Amino acid sequence: MASRKRHAAMLKNLDPLLTGPLLSVLDAMEPGQWLTLTAGPIATPTPNEGHTVVDLADTSTEAATQALLSVLPLDTTGVPIVYLDDAAHAEELPDVVFAVCGIAADAELRRVPMSRLDERDFGMLAAHAAVTIRSNRDGDPAAFLLRKGDSVAA
Helix, strand or coil, rough: CCCCCCCCCCCCCCCCCCHHHHHHHHEEEEEECCEEEEECCCCCCCCCCCCCCEECCCCCHHHHHHHHCCCCEEECCCCCEECCCCCCCCCCCHHHHHHHHHHHHHHCCCCCCEEEECCCHHHHHCCCEEEEECCCCCCCCCCEEEEECCCCCC
């Protein structure tokens, strides 16, 4: 009997950024909980010592969003995406805001509402996030909150 070689196999159509531990954290999130996605030299509150932080430092915010939203349903009530508005330092919205909005619409097959919050209000919401994903450490600063929805279609 010929021996079979063991091959590292990926799941079909699963983004390679979605590791087992990351998928477990996303699956454990309850509908209505927030996920914080940050990029660049930006600090957001970490809720507690046991809070899960996933480092995707060499990944663009757009690629991280694409991977996350391929498996994470967004809430269908209210506004499921919030971004940190750094209006004091920027006259126009950064391109990443438009990119995240487009990626969300493609993933959800619907228009996804997005709102902006100042640093204080954003920090208050981020302090209660279930998980923090850090992307693109050397990129432009950006921060988003994504609210998980129910995976069962209504």
